[in-house]
Amino acid sequence: NAGVTQTPKFRVLKTGQSMTLLCAQDMNHEYMYWYRQDPGMGLRLIHYSVGEGTTAKGEVPDGYNVSRLKKQNFLLGLESAAPSQTSVYFCASSRTLPRVDQPQHFGDGTRLSIL
Amino acid sequence: AQKITQTQPGMFVQEKEAVTLDCTYDTSDPSYGLFWYKQPSSGEMIFLIYQGSYDQQNATEGRYSLNFQKARKSANLVISASQLGDSAMYFCAMREGRDDKIIFGKGTRLHILP
Numbered sequence: 001n002a003g004v005t006q007t008p009k010f011r012v013l014k015t016g017q018s019m020t021l022l023c024a025q026d027m028n029h030e031y032m033y034w035y036r037q038d039p040g041m042g043l044r045l046i047h048y049s050v051g052e053g054t055t056a057k058g059e060v061p062d063g064y065n066v067s068r069l070k071k072q073n074f075l076l077g078l079e080s081a082a083p084s085q086t087s088v089y090f091c092a093s094s095r096t097l098p099r100v101d102q103p104q105h106f107g108d109g110t111r112l113s114i115l
Numbered sequence: 116a117q118k119i120t121q122t123q124p125g126m127f128v129q130e131k132e133a134v135t136l137d138c139t140y141d142t143s144d145p146s147y148g149l150f151w152y153k154q155p156s157s158g159e160m161i162f163l164i165y166q167g168s169y170d171q172q173n174a175t176e177g178r179y180s181l182n183f184q185k186a187r188k189s190a191n192l193v194i195s196a197s198q199l200g201d202s203a204m205y206f207c208a209m210r211e212g213r214d215d216k217i218i219f220g221k222g223t224r225l226h227i228l229p
Contacts, residue, residue: 033216035219040221042121042219042220043219045218048216056215090160092160094217102210103165104160106152106159106160109158
């Protein structure tokens with residue numbers, strides 16, 4: 001019963017470094033999402049994917065790239081990390097639309113600090 | 116304009132009392148879904164309850180119920196007989212029928228006092 005697994009759970013980067021956050025789900029979900037959570041801001045959507053090989057921008061996509069080469073994996077990349085990207089990152093997945101009643105299943109989050 | 120508004124940044128409630136967490140939403144789509152999630156201090160996001168725009172009755176799940184007032188565009192979460200373990204951040208979210216995204220509100224931090 002793994003559900004949605006995020007790797008790593010914690011990471012500290014220096015400004016300008018790059019890294020990739022991995023999200024893996026074993027529920028055969030079509031839709032996957034990356035959010036960031038900042039104090040007082042709630043969850044803001046960075047990028048999402050509605051199926052293998054597809055990606056789309058969310059509310060705050062700048063500074064991030066994503067890839068969905070395999071259905072079960074959704075990668076979030078930071079090419080040149082900035083202190084403003086210090087945040088907790090959540091990955092989520094859900095079944096397909098058009099059913100609006102599909103809740104999202106979340107990973108446990110990745111706490112990322114950029115120095 | 117914000118799609119989801121949660122006007123209570125924080126609330127303090129005595130244990131065993133009922134709690135109402137406010138959520139208003141904005142959409143012109145006749146088909147939409149509303150969700151509530153709980154985020155305890157451990158950080159995980161836990162799905163609590165769902166309400167569809169076409170549902171005739173208010174959703175209930177155990178101690179959770181959703182006070183859905185469509186004309187007012189509000190979807191308040193009601194927790195009956197609150198417990199210390201209910202202390203957490205609560206998020207209201209919406210998915211519109213024509214959209215792939217789920218949009219979250221900024222959350223309400225609930226503190227249950229012994």
